[in-house]
Amino acid sequence: MIETTAAPFPTVRVRPWLGRLAIAGSLIATFMALVWAPTDAVQGDVYRIIYVHVPLAWLAYLAFFVVFLASLGWLWTKRPWFDALAVASAEVGVLFTGMFIVAGSIWAKPTWGVWWTWDPRLVTTAVMFMMYVGYLLLRSLSTDFSRRATRAAVLGVIAVIDIPIVHLSVLWMNSLHQLPTVLRAGGSPALDAAMGMTLGICVVAFTLVYFAFLAERMSIELDRQRRMFEARA
Amino acid sequence: MNVRHARGPERMGARRVLLIAVLAAAVLIGFVAVQNLASSAVYYLTPTEARDRHVATGTAARLGGQVETGSLRYDPQTRDLRFVLTDGTTRVSVIGTGAPPSLLREGAGAVVEGTFASDGSFHASQVIAKHDEQYAPPSPGATPSHQTP
Numbered sequence: 388m389i390e391t392t393a394a395p396f397p398t399v400r401v402r403p404w405l406g407r408l409a410i411a412g413s414l415i416a417t418f419m420a421l422v423w424a425p426t427d428a429v430q431g432d433v434y435r436i437i438y439v440h441v442p443l444a445w446l447a448y449l450a451f452f453v454v455f456l457a458s459l460g461w462l463w464t465k466r467p468w469f470d471a472l473a474v475a476s477a478e479v480g481v482l483f484t485g486m487f488i489v490a491g492s493i494w495a496k497p498t499w500g501v502w503w504t505w506d507p508r509l510v511t512t513a514v515m516f517m518m519y520v521g522y523l524l525l526r527s528l529s530t531d532f533s534r535r536a537t538r539a540a541v542l543g544v545i546a547v548i549d550i551p552i553v554h555l556s557v558l559w560m561n562s563l564h565q566l567p568t569v570l571r572a573g574g575s576p577a578l579d580a581a582m583g584m585t586l587g588i589c590v591v592a593f594t595l596v597y598f599a600f601l602a603e604r605m606s607i608e609l610d611r612q613r614r615m616f617e618a619r620a
Numbered sequence: 621m622n623v624r625h626a627r628g629p630e631r632m633g634a635r636r637v638l639l640i641a642v643l644a645a646a647v648l649i650g651f652v653a654v655q656n657l658a659s660s661a662v663y664y665l666t667p668t669e670a671r672d673r674h675v676a677t678g679t680a681a682r683l684g685g686q687v688e689t690g691s692l693r694y695d696p697q698t699r700d701l702r703f704v705l706t707d708g709t710t711r712v713s714v715i716g717t718g719a720p721p722s723l724l725r726e727g728a729g730a731v732v733e734g735t736f737a738s739d740g741s742f743h744a745s746q747v748i749a750k751h752d753e754q755y756a757p758p759s760p761g762a763t764p765s766h767q768t769p
Contacts, residue, residue, distance in 0.1 A: 425757035430723070434755060462639050499748050500721030504731075506663045537638075544642045548650035561664050561684055563731050568753040578755040 402602045409599040412592030416585075424585040436494040438585060441569070442593040443487035448550050450480030450597060451519060458543030461536050467612050470536040473543055475604035477522050479597055484516045499563060507556035508564035515553050518546040532615065664731050667710035677736045683712060684750070689726040694719065701747065705730060716744040723749035 420438035427434040453476040460469035491509075492502050503509065522542050529535045557564050569576040569586070576583055664684035665673065675681050683705055691704035701716040703726075714732050724730055729750030734743045 427755050428758035428762070429751060429754075437755070459639070462642065463635060465635075498721070498723050498751060500723075501746070501748055504748065507661060510661075541642050541645075545646040545649055548646055548653065552650075552653060560661055561666070563663065563684075563748060563750055565751060565753040568755065571753075577753050579757055581757075582755055 402599070402606065405595065405599040405602050409592070409595040412588075412595045416589040416592035419585045419588050424582050425579065427582075430498060433494065433497050436490055437582075438589045440487050440490040440494060441586060442590045443483045443490065445590060446593050446597045447480050447483040447487060447515075448554070449594075450476045450483060450601075451515070451547055451550055453601075454480065454519075454522070454543045455547035458540035461540045462544070465533070467532070467536070467616075468609070470532075470539070471605050471608035471612060472601075473536075473539060474523075474526060475601050475608055477519055477543070478604055479600045481516070481519050481523060482600075483593075483597070484512070484519065488512060488516065504563055506563040507560040508553065508562050511549060511553040511556045515546075515549045518542075518549060522546060532612075666707040667705060667712045668707055670712070670736075671710050675736055677738050680733070680735055681742075682731060682733045683714075683742060684729070684731045685712070687724065687726050687728060687730050692724070692726050701744075703730075705732060705742070713741040714744050714747070715741055716747045720747050721749040723751055725749075728752075 416438070420435055424435065424438070426432055454473050457469045457473035457476060460466070461473065495504075496502050522539060525542055526535055526539050529538065554567070554570065556562065557566055568578055569583075571577075578586070664682040665675070667683060667685055670681060670683055685705040685707040688704035688706045688711065691702070693702045694700070696719070699718050701714075701718065701720055703714050703724075705712045705714050714730075715737075716732070716734075724747065729752070731748040731750055732742060732744040733746040733748075735745075737743050
């Protein structure tokens, strides 16, 4: 018998607060990004998409890293809670990735002059998106809980390799996408202090959104698991 | 269901093997991917690389470099765009049609797609502006570059 989770996810106290904090953070971040932060000398106001594009990208990386950890957790302990965490984080990660790809495209047209190009950063990002969409599709292939979880976990462990590849691609190869502004070795972030602060607040806001979505999705998944295990018993 | 699940030490042994196998596969795949990506994927050639590889006239190519200061010309009437793309060593005359992206500036980066002509100039079907990773507000008194023609 597969062991079922002992206690339900703390649904009552945490989730509403996560939601409220996420909304509050988003409002503050929106104000700072659109109004408070200064214009850019080169790009003008269109650069403000950075406050959506970059945090979403970082949170997507985090989400997929969480999928990696949760996949290891399932493979090691076979506790269904880890499978719930993995699928929840993968879904939020795929959503955020799709969003930052679109945001990037919107940014690209007035700056680079094209909606899309097959430069190394964009290629590896598209591959990352496909892999995790594949992760979600793989889960729909089997109905047996344990097999589905194990197959997904194997993919969840392997696919995480793409995250450093996505980030380092601009450093390894000639690319149109510029070098990292913040996550780089040697030298402080290449942006003005007020912009940096705004970016930081936006990252915090999106992190709250990530956790709010994650908590909701996990709670749905754990409910499904409970009903499934009760039906079997 | 009559499936026999492993118990106790047998289960831990099987799990350990699976985990190690999966991690090993991940590392192997990652290694192969990195090796391949880093060595073979070329998004653009610098003018020097294009010269060294003797890119044939008429072959589709993508070049990347900087717009040489003093070389950028655009005539709105004829829609004729000209500039020199350089990597500090080799210079390529680029000829294009249509207004360039507003971020295309002298001294800044550019990526062009098109073909080489027999006279060594590059006929671009697509001109893409490249910007660097620096972000800063305009210095007091200076006009932000996105507002200057």
